[in-house]
Amino acid sequence: MSGARKILFVDRDGCLIEEPVDEQVDRFEKFALMPDVIVALQRCVAAGFDLVMVSNQDGLGTASFPESDFAGPQALLLQILSSQGIAFREVLIDRSFPGEGLDTRKPGVGMLRHYLADDGWSRAASAVIGDRETDLQLAANLGVRGLRMGVHGMTWKQVAHLLCDAPRVASVERHTRETRIRVRVDLDCEAAPSVRTGLGYFDHMLEQIGKHGGFALEIDAAGDLAVDEHHTVEDCALALGQALRQALGDKRGIGRYGDAEVAAGADAVTAQAVRVRLPMDEASATALLDLSGRPWFVFSGSFPREHVGDLPTELVPHFFRSLCDTLGATLHLEVRGANAHHMVEICFKAVARALRMALRREGDILPSTKGML
Structure with a gap:
């Protein structure tokens, strides 16, 4: 599929920003960018990748995780990245709890069905970037490669090298x-x-x-x-x-x-x-x-x-x-x-x-x- 666009489906917590122990970035003092994420994403954008954020946010909008607690850190993240020339084609957030079994929750592809129906992007050149096994399962469900980050995987420098240098x-x-x-x-x-x-x-x-x-x-x-x-x-x-x-x-x-x-x-x-x-x-x-x-x-x-x-x-x-x-x-x-x-x-x-x-x-x-x- 020569000339088809390529997409990076990127997880948020543990990939773009550090994930706290309680797994909820609901205050500004919990906000911290992952090391080298800006330089790496700038390289990916320059190499022609579209970016799509795909994140599970358990119970977002409920009393345990009010929308207002999420909105501030999320807006800050997008503002910082945008100021460095990094924009997301889409931001897709699933709000369900694991026990609900919704197919919109990763590794389900419910939020990404429009990509499955679209032949205008290259599966071979695209990837899912995440820090959990569910992200790798999502990659398999989409028919793209999965790149795992964090203590069990790669750094952003390594991800950018793999994606942009054709190593x-x-x-x-x-x-x-x-x-x-x-x-x-x-x-x-x-x-x-x-x-x-x-x-x-x-x-x-x-x-x-x-x-x-x-x-x-x-x-x-x-x-x-x-x-x-x-x-x-x-x-x-x-x-x-x-x-x-x-x-x-x-x-x-x-x-x-x-x-x-x-x-x-x-x-x-x-x-x-x-x-x-x-x-x-x-x-x-x-x-x-x-x-x-x-x-x-x-x-x-x-x-x-x-x-x-x-x-x-x-x-x-x-x-x-x-x-x-x-x-x-x-x-x-x-x-x-x-x-x-x-x-x-x-x-x-x-x-x-x-x-x-x-x-x-x-x-x-x-x-x-x-x-x-």
């Missing part, structure tokens, strides 16, 4: 008889990496990929370390490559590669490739990377000892070969030096920096004359 996110789980691996990446969000594999030095190297690659990286791995390190290292590489490939989607807009250094794939004559050369004390590494869709790996160098910490150095080139297999990348990696610790670390940093350049967004054009990568 390239993927989660992969790889379970075999030898390992259980979970990897999550967000290519458009820089965050401190979180890595747990049971191999301390390998954790440190994987952290380099997220940190210097410029993307959020989470890896949890449980492997048969009582046998040896091979399966854990290999399967982490395979799962990470798969996650990166999924997050890239159709690869439109990516940098793919940089200057005129050449890396040749199995069926490639020449290809421009990201070229990164990094030093670390006496050691240096060069990484040439092309997100070509063709797995190919060439390694040049030798390590002066068999282990660094709990990582066998023979598994370093094997890690990158396995990464290329599932990522679909051509990688030429060369390392020189005398200190094995420095040499291994600069390999991971060089590949990470090459990934940073190749993954960067430059527009929406597919960087290939073949029409696919």
Whole structure:
């Protein structure tokens, strides 16, 4: 439904304003905006979203919750948001108590039937934002995605990132008889990496990929370390490559590669490739990377000892070969030096920096004359 409008159905208490312990904002001293809500909603409005407030207000208009107690804080909320360029297409308030069983009360869609009958908005691009399970049920009833906020969910910064940045996110789980691996990446969000594999030095190297690659990286791995390190290292590489490939989607807009250094794939004559050369004390590494869709790996160098910490150095080139297999990348990696610790670390940093350049967004054009990568 190209060009169809997109709508955010937003809960009030616990989403736009903080919800007090008694779950009733009936005095001005209880009024407090949620953190970052204004900046996030401004981003959503700028991205073309219409806003609809949908809220259950138990017993509004009764003696336990007089209309006048609700009206002041509600008017203040709308006034503050309006002053910042944030306006609601509609404000829909259900006044019933839960025991009444009215379909106008969330997760019922009674207040939203006119949207169900309207084909002029995109269900795929729209969302319900709430802080309770009933909001997620409402989303399912409307046929849109539900985003949960608060202590059990997301922040407004995270919601705006998800809705407005078209983030390239993927989660992969790889379970075999030898390992259980979970990897999550967000290519458009820089965050401190979180890595747990049971191999301390390998954790440190994987952290380099997220940190210097410029993307959020989470890896949890449980492997048969009582046998040896091979399966854990290999399967982490395979799962990470798969996650990166999924997050890239159709690869439109990516940098793919940089200057005129050449890396040749199995069926490639020449290809421009990201070229990164990094030093670390006496050691240096060069990484040439092309997100070509063709797995190919060439390694040049030798390590002066068999282990660094709990990582066998023979598994370093094997890690990158396995990464290329599932990522679909051509990688030429060369390392020189005398200190094995420095040499291994600069390999991971060089590949990470090459990934940073190749993954960067430059527009929406597919960087290939073949029409696919």
